Amino acid sequence: xxxxxxxxxxxxxxALLPACTSxxxxxxxxxxxxxxxxxxxxxxxGETVRFKLVNQDPITHEFIIGDAAAQxxxxxxxxxxxxxxxxxxxxxxxxxxxISFTFTTPGSLIFAxxxxxxxxxxxxxxxxxxx
Amino acid sequence: MARRLFLGCAIALGVTLIASPAFACGxxxxxxxxxxxxxxxxxxxxxxxxxxxVTAFTFTGATKGQFGSITPLPGIPSKVxxxxxxxxxxxxxxxxxxxxxxxxxxxxxxTAAGSAEVILQTTIDALDITVLKGGALAxxxxxxxxxxxxxxxxxxxxxxxxxxxxxxxxARFDAAKAVARGQRAGDGTPIHLTIPTKNPxxxxxxxxxxKQSSEVIGADVFLLTDGTPGMLPTPLGGxxxxxxxxxxxxxxxxxxxxxxxxxxxxxxxxxMGWMPSSxxxxxxxxxxxxxxxxYDLAIDATGKNxxxxxxxxxxxxxxxxxxxxxxxxxxWLAMTAAGAMLGGLLTAVLRRRVRPA
Numbered sequence: 001x002x003x004x005x006x007x008x009x010x011x012x013x014x015a016l017l018p019a020c021t022s023x024x025x026x027x028x029x030x031x032x033x034x035x036x037x038x039x040x041x042x043x044x045x046g047e048t049v050r051f052k053l054v055n056q057d058p059i060t061h062e063f064i065i066g067d068a069a070a071q072x073x074x075x076x077x078x079x080x081x082x083x084x085x086x087x088x089x090x091x092x093x094x095x096x097x098x099i100s101f102t103f104t105t106p107g108s109l110i111f112a113x114x115x116x117x118x119x120x121x122x123x124x125x126x127x128x129x130x131x
Numbered sequence: 132m133a134r135r136l137f138l139g140c141a142i143a144l145g146v147t148l149i150a151s152p153a154f155a156c157g158x159x160x161x162x163x164x165x166x167x168x169x170x171x172x173x174x175x176x177x178x179x180x181x182x183x184x185v186t187a188f189t190f191t192g193a194t195k196g197q198f199g200s201i202t203p204l205p206g207i208p209s210k211v212x213x214x215x216x217x218x219x220x221x222x223x224x225x226x227x228x229x230x231x232x233x234x235x236x237x238x239x240x241x242t243a244a245g246s247a248e249v250i251l252q253t254t255i256d257a258l259d260i261t262v263l264k265g266g267a268l269a270x271x272x273x274x275x276x277x278x279x280x281x282x283x284x285x286x287x288x289x290x291x292x293x294x295x296x297x298x299x300x301x302a303r304f305d306a307a308k309a310v311a312r313g314q315r316a317g318d319g320t321p322i323h324l325t326i327p328t329k330n331p332x333x334x335x336x337x338x339x340x341x342k343q344s345s346e347v348i349g350a351d352v353f354l355l356t357d358g359t360p361g362m363l364p365t366p367l368g369g370x371x372x373x374x375x376x377x378x379x380x381x382x383x384x385x386x387x388x389x390x391x392x393x394x395x396x397x398x399x400x401x402x403m404g405w406m407p408s409s410x411x412x413x414x415x416x417x418x419x420x421x422x423x424x425x426y427d428l429a430i431d432a433t434g435k436n437x438x439x440x441x442x443x444x445x446x447x448x449x450x451x452x453x454x455x456x457x458x459x460x461x462x463w464l465a466m467t468a469a470g471a472m473l474g475g476l477l478t479a480v481l482r483r484r485v486r487p488a
Contacts, residue, residue: 033290034283057286058271093272117341121283 024048024100029063029111029125031091032056034118036111039125047129048102055091062113063089065101065127074114106131171338172219175331176355177432178407182206182331185214187319188258188304199279201270202300203292203337205442206328208262211300213255214321215400222353225393226385226414247273250298256320257309261301267293274301282341291336295441300324323402332442333428335417344422354413354430355389355397355406361436363429363443366415372436380419381428387412 027049030037034057043049055061064074065087082088087101103109112124174185182205247265254260261277263270267289274281279301292299302322309318331354338348354360365371366381389412398406415428429442440446 033287056268058268058289059275059281059283059285093275094268115283116280118283123283 024050026050026052028052028054030054030056031061031063031113031123034059034061034113034121034123036123036125041111041125041127043103043127043129045103045106045129045131048100050098050100051089053089053091053097053099055093055095058093060093060115061091061118061123062115063091063099063111064114065109065111067107067109071110071112071114071119071124074112075119077114103127103129105129171350172223172353173333173350174219174222174353174355175333175430176353176406176410177331177430178355178357178405178410180327180329181405182324182326182328183403183405184208184324184326184331185218185321187214187219187321188302198304198306199274200302200304201274201279201289201337201340202302203296203334204262204298204300204324204326205296205330205332206326207250207264207298208300208324208326210323210325211251211253211255211260211262212323212325212402214323215402216319216321217400218323218397218403219319219321219353221393221396221400222414223351225390225412226351226353245269255322257305257312257314258320258322259303259305260322261303263299263301264297265293265299266297270297270299270301277301278303284340288337288340291444292334294446295444330432330439330442331430332439333430335427336424336444338417339421339424342421344420346421348417348419348421348424350417352415352417352428354415355410356413356430356432357407357410358432358434359386359411360413361431361438362413362415363431363438363440364426378419378426380417380423382416382418383413384416385412385414 025043025047027038027041029041029051031054041049051063053063062082064071064082066074080090082090083097087099089097089099091097106129109127109129110124111127112119172187174183176183176185184204186202188200245265247263247269249261250264251262252260263273265273267286270293271281271285271289289299314320333352333354335350335352338350339346342348361372362369364376364378364381366383367377367379368383369377369386371377389410393412394406394408394410397403417424426444427442429438429440431438
């Protein structure tokens, strides 16, 4: 009986293992002195990343994923709160937030902050998505 | 002889440029994170262990909106009051001939954290002034929560100052209130802070807050001390001390015993009765691109001529200070320096070759 239980447990564990390993990857992005500490991120097509966003600054920052056209649109938009939108977050001073994003298409994306003057100040980074 | 002169000039220029250039009060913050600030005039006077810091906020004529300013301070002020209307104007007149219109522009100034501690709050004319104690995150967060729209370089600048002194003065200028008070464009509100401190320093880096890197920052800085002050970095025209960096964006325009008439005129202004009978006047003109204003003006008023590296914003030593100043040299200046050195070297080589064996 005990042997049967052990075998069942082993089988269950083996069945769950792939699910564990294919879970979202955690990437921490710190924001300090109006820059991202990780300016270049590499992911795979189809990969889901859970971003831990840490705003160490005393001012509000954003983390917005998108292509160049989307960044351009955000730069001229007056939309202040990005929380709850896919691949977007607004962080109050000292705040930490988690967002998940699945990269479905190979290529390159930009993540950036569009608070006034921040993009021009250099608060941006790139995400390379390999096929 | 001419070649010798050229060689000497070339080497002198090269050494001077490499050993010197670049630069380093309050940063002004408007609704969109930036405000055009004309020229700032500041007096840092020091006597009997007390710094008297006088600066002015000039009303620019806006009819609505609020503008803020954050000024780092070397210590907790024992008093914040309206300054006399005359002091800054009189100092300007001392160093410049009167303009024909008879107007003097006291252009002004600047204008994990646990929570910032509010040390003092007062209202002077249309200015709401708060003296805060706290680290960069605490003070910056307080400012954001109180409507100050800090520009993106604010976190680094606040951190720069908080490592040295965690005392800041936040001033909010209410344009509508100024209009209601009958203030007209160009009217200044002088602020006089009395700050007990071992040695004064003048915050300069904060003047570049929110500015484009190529924007030229202008300021008139007056010092009144018992004797000749030691300064770091050394302004152009100042007494050079070996190894001490020279800042080309700071120009020493006056360094002299203050005239009797100046002392008399200043002493009768509001809040200036503390002045002794004689003081040393130093006038420094700041004209520097924002990207090069990376430090402050440290002052040694003890007569030992040992201004503090930390007070200048260089806790890591003189080498770091010199490197910073050198790195912030405009490219054309660096090229000129390099060219001058190369020219000098070539001259020396040629002279050696033509010398008879």
